Amino acid sequence: MAANRRLTREAVREAIAAGARLVVLPELSTSGYVFESPAEARECAEPASGPSLQGWAEEAARGDAVVVGGFCELGEDGLLYNSAAVVDATGVLGVYRKIHLWDREKLFFEPGHACAPVLATRAGRIGVAVCYDLFFPELIRGLALGGAELIALPANLPRFPQPEERPIEITLAMATAHLNHLFFALCDRCGPERGVEWVGATVICDEHGWPLAGPPAGNGPALVVADCDLSRARDKALSERNDVLGDRRPELYVPDEPTHVA
Amino acid sequence: MAANRRLTREAVREAIAAGARLVVLPELSTSGYVFESPAEARECAEPASGPSLQGWAEEAARGDAVVVGGFCELGEDGLLYNSAAVVDATGVLGVYRKIHLWDREKLFFEPGHACAPVLATRAGRIGVAVCYDLFFPELIRGLALGGAELIALPANLPRFPQPEERPIEITLAMATAHLNHLFFALCDRCGPERGVEWVGATVICDEHGWPLAGPPAGNGPALVVADCDLSRARDKALSERNDVLGDRRPELYVPDEPTHVA
Numbered sequence: 001m002a003a004n005r006r007l008t009r010e011a012v013r014e015a016i017a018a019g020a021r022l023v024v025l026p027e028l029s030t031s032g033y034v035f036e037s038p039a040e041a042r043e044c045a046e047p048a049s050g051p052s053l054q055g056w057a058e059e060a061a062r063g064d065a066v067v068v069g070g071f072c073e074l075g076e077d078g079l080l081y082n083s084a085a086v087v088d089a090t091g092v093l094g095v096y097r098k099i100h101l102w103d104r105e106k107l108f109f110e111p112g113h114a115c116a117p118v119l120a121t122r123a124g125r126i127g128v129a130v131c132y133d134l135f136f137p138e139l140i141r142g143l144a145l146g147g148a149e150l151i152a153l154p155a156n157l158p159r160f161p162q163p164e165e166r167p168i169e170i171t172l173a174m175a176t177a178h179l180n181h182l183f184f185a186l187c188d189r190c191g192p193e194r195g196v197e198w199v200g201a202t203v204i205c206d207e208h209g210w211p212l213a214g215p216p217a218g219n220g221p222a223l224v225v226a227d228c229d230l231s232r233a234r235d236k237a238l239s240e241r242n243d244v245l246g247d248r249r250p251e252l253y254v255p256d257e258p259t260h261v262a
Numbered sequence: 263m264a265a266n267r268r269l270t271r272e273a274v275r276e277a278i279a280a281g282a283r284l285v286v287l288p289e290l291s292t293s294g295y296v297f298e299s300p301a302e303a304r305e306c307a308e309p310a311s312g313p314s315l316q317g318w319a320e321e322a323a324r325g326d327a328v329v330v331g332g333f334c335e336l337g338e339d340g341l342l343y344n345s346a347a348v349v350d351a352t353g354v355l356g357v358y359r360k361i362h363l364w365d366r367e368k369l370f371f372e373p374g375h376a377c378a379p380v381l382a383t384r385a386g387r388i389g390v391a392v393c394y395d396l397f398f399p400e401l402i403r404g405l406a407l408g409g410a411e412l413i414a415l416p417a418n419l420p421r422f423p424q425p426e427e428r429p430i431e432i433t434l435a436m437a438t439a440h441l442n443h444l445f446f447a448l449c450d451r452c453g454p455e456r457g458v459e460w461v462g463a464t465v466i467c468d469e470h471g472w473p474l475a476g477p478p479a480g481n482g483p484a485l486v487v488a489d490c491d492l493s494r495a496r497d498k499a500l501s502e503r504n505d506v507l508g509d510r511r512p513e514l515y516v517p518d519e520p521t522h523v524a
Contacts, residue, residue: 099511099514100509100511102501102504103501103502103503103504104503106503111511112514113514114514115514115515116514132504132509135441135506136509136510136511136515137399137400137402137403137441138399138400138403138510138512138515139514139515140399141399141400141515142515162470162472163472168436168440168470168471171433171436171437171440171471172437172440172441174430174433174437175433175434175436175437175438176437178430178433178434179397179399179434208424208430209430209433210424210425239364239365240365241365241366241368242364242365242394244397247362247394247398248398248400249361249362249373249398250400252361252374252375252376252377252378252401253377253398253400253401253403253404
């Protein structure tokens with residue numbers, strides 16, 4: 001826990017030294033992911049007012065930066081949440097509690113009860129979601145409708161068998177960025193943890209979905225940096241007559257029951 | 263018009279001869295796409311009871327097959343629609359009128375006023391959408407919720423500048439299939455038409471999003487065929503504790519207004 005806290009703080013410092021205005025850390029970056037028991041998860045939890053986020057805030061102050069990172073949150077209700085915090089030099093701007101829990105997370109965490117947020121920060125309007133949330137395009141669309149220019153997604157993506165090509169999670173990030181015409185910063189874990197292999201699918205996509213940086217070669221710790229002009233995500237025009245969000249027809253998105261049976 | 267009608271009928275015949283149980287044709291396959299005027303579009307229109315769909319039904323009868331194809335529909339209201347028909351040996355099972363019109367289509371067509379459908383056919387439960395509809399993940403999600411095992415997407419995808427890699431539309435199809443755990447059959451146009459270059463991004467993806475066949479080499483007419491066990495799209499379990507559709511939390515998909523301004 002103390003070691004992870006130090007590592008995440010050092011990673012934030014390194015990124016800001018490299019010029020980053022927005023830094024994204026992985027999911028559960030202060031605690032690790034593969035808990036053996038609820039008790040072990042609880043030992044790794046801390047409140048949003050705890051030392052990990054305080055450390056990120058102190059680092060953010062060095063570069064007028066914003067940090068989005070996953071942590072194991074001890075709620076004021078005594079429950080544990082798989083959360084992402086948004087922090088700047090002034091402290092904690094917001095905490096999002098992951099609403100879609102993956103597999104054994106359900107043994108340790110309470111799912112969040114509030115929408116994923118869009119925060120207007122000094123680094124732009126940042127939508128925040130965590131890992132498996134990416135698999136719910138309706139959540140991401142909500143962030144786009146909420147004005148997100150960039151989505152920051154702390155993640156711990158376990159490796160599943162797939163063809164020898166770009167990890168499917170990067171394909172999802174690209175499509176998500178393209179479909180919502182916004183930037184996407186996915187920060188994944190790397191290496192192994194208690195028998196789980198992480199994909200290391202860290203990537204930054206532009207508003208057309210194209211990777212600007214990442215994934216890093218190898219599967220070790222890496223800093224992935226890209227210049228993103230977030231203002232480009234504000235203009236949703238696709239043609240003289242089309243607009244990514246304006247063309248939506250939400251009244252028609254609930255299908256009828258099947259109308260023909262052969 | 264007569265030539266296109268013959269070409270689409272021949273394409274259906276060829277596909278069924280190759281063993282296809284489900285045949286997907288491009289958008290506006292009987293008329294072409296690049297109209298100069300509403301009058302020209304009207305000259306290329308026909309009702310769903312017209313000879314083009316009748317021809318497809320006759321071909322479908324040869325193989326107990328189902329055909330999904332785009333056509334320029336003359337509605338009973340006298341308006342033109344950019345429609346996709348689902349046809350089998352018994353005739354027309356359903357007609358979907360595209361609800362998201364792209365660019366100059368708005369000059370020629372009335373947008374549809376009904377949801378994209380899921381039809382239970384002898385080739386499986388088929389969700390139908392057309393081209394630009396793919397850019398609305400909430401529409402596709404509706405088809406998944408409606409029980410679609412495969413989405414058939416007639417398309418005419420104009421080529422835009424992009425990096426030298428897989429066309430973005432194929433990335434979108436892969437992500438869409440993966441996120442909804444269903445098969446995806448995208449049939450695109452090829453070659454040039456009145457100064458527009460079509461991408462030729464025809465692809466069939468499995469329920470994990472991986473291309474089973476396509477896109478064809480070159481940019482000429484091609485038949486893309488794959489074996490798809492659609493029953494695999496019915497089981498939406500992702501892990502012991504996760505389900506693609508069951509994990510949704512629709513009450514949380516409308517974001518709050520931005521909560522912090524730095």
